[in-house]
Amino acid sequence: MVTLVLRALCPGCSAGGVLATVVGMLELAQDPIALTAALVDIESPSHHEAAIADQIEQALKGIDGVEVFRMHHTVMARTHRGLGSRVILAGHIDTVPIAENVPSQLIDGTLHGCGSVDMKSGMACYLHAFATLANAENLQHDLTLICYEAEEVAATYNGLAKLQRSHPEWLEGDLALLGEPSGAMIEAGCQGSVRLKVRAHGVRAHSARSWLGDNAMHKLSPVIARIAEYSAREVEVDGCMYHEGLNIVHCESGVATNTIPDEAWMYVNFRFAPDRTLDEAMAHMLGVLDLPEGVDYEVSDAVPGARPGLDQPAAQALLRATGGNFRAKYGWTDVARFAELGVPAVNFGPGDPSFAHKKDEQCPVHMITTVSEQLLQYLTNPASA
CATH class of the missing domain: 3.40.630.10 (Zn peptidases)
Structure with a gap:
């Protein structure tokens, strides 16, 4: 009842x-x-x-x-x-x-x-x-x-x-x-979405002897800069205007305040217009990120528009x-x-x-x-x- x-x-x-x-x-x-x-x-x-x-x-x-x-x-x-x-x-x-x-x-x-x-x-x-x-x-x-x-x-x-x-x-x-x-x-319609977990790998060391380590957070910095500088596309699809977006939505690193971090990672989310296929969106996203050596990714979520x-x-x-x-x-x-x-x-x-x-x-x-x-x-x- x-x-x-x-x-x-x-x-x-x-x-x-x-x-x-x-x-x-x-x-x-x-x-x-x-x-x-x-x-x-x-x-x-x-x-x-x-x-x-x-x-x-x-x-x-x-x-x-x-x-x-x-x-x-x-x-x-x-x-x-x-x-x-x-x-x-x-x-x-x-x-x-x-x-x-x-x-x-x-x-x-x-x-x-x-x-x-x-x-x-x-x-x-x-x-x-x-x-x-x-x-x-x-x-x-x-x-x-x-x-x-x-x-x-x-x-x-x-x-x-x-x-x-x-x-x-x-x-x-x-x-x-x-x-x-x-x-x-x-x-009408909807945006597609790709979310990647981008991870950098380094070598831990005391910050007083930083040259003995390899700072994982620093490896992410050029990728972060490219995302920050990204100019999102606006496109009309079947009479509807879609605004895309590429953003870091979560970022973590750090061991201690006197330690060079050996790992850093972030989630990057790409919301794309439905004129792109999922494969096209993924290729575009990876092209923008241009991941350097020592940085890899895994797909956290991917859905078409x-x-x-x-x-x-x-x-x-x-x-x-x-x-x-x-x-x-x-x-x-x-x-x-x-x-x-x-x-x-x-x-x-x-x-x-x-x-x-x-x-x-x-x-x-x-x-x-x-x-x-x-x-x-x-x-x-x-x-x-």
Whole structure:
């Protein structure tokens, strides 16, 4: 059982607090604002999504004529109405650790609580759309809903990645929408990312006799200088402007204050535009670093970017439904997994991403309403088929 807090539907609720509550099972067809509050109130930090997955699975099984499938704490559902095209609605159900920000609170038209931005508001819009339209006469596309676990932790645990490996047929479609917070507008594509651990090796010695040693930190200094002097590229890809970045994000060395260090290392991160392949990005990065003798590297993380795909017909119809507003996505999201499979994908969800993971995480409720209404409009508009 969960508590459904209907703050958004109560007169005078803008001052905050709970004016009315209804105790019952998760109701997907309720107003997306209330549904967001209900999802936030189910604590689901990464690796602890069982309760929210149980509630979502039970609610989806109550919809006539849809296929429901569960893999650990990832829950999926899809229609089979033969509508000629398929739209995927995907989002993660885990959050970062709770920071005394559950249960949710509605204050002056803004919903506060862990996951209110990243990304239970987006999931509420998607769950609501699926439940509302699965059997609606005016639905123009078959729907696949994916509610996946463990996005906020290491990629090895990512539910969508596991699904991609074991059941890729669930990722087949004409367009995929990811409910990541995007300010209630389309954020297209995403940057790729390469992170290298660059390590220098030297010889330890007393600093009073430094010539007997080989300072590992000094070996890194020309590499650090090249990174500091690097001029990042800005490039337009499919109408979206991406700004690349090459940065040292962590650096360590030192044995004692009177000792020449025999090891120094740093993490270097390259965020690259999606017109580069992963191999091209790696080659460019190593060319810039130009590692000298005695300095080597290992790959800590490497993920490709995703082109916006806004030139695809299905994406064009979504653009029209959302008023034509879009921008490039900075950072990496799971849209890249769909791009690898040749499925155009965009980020589309409520909330300002700068509030994600913060203790005061919050989402203006008007963004939830906007995303929900535009999503329903798109999925029922004959022009989108």
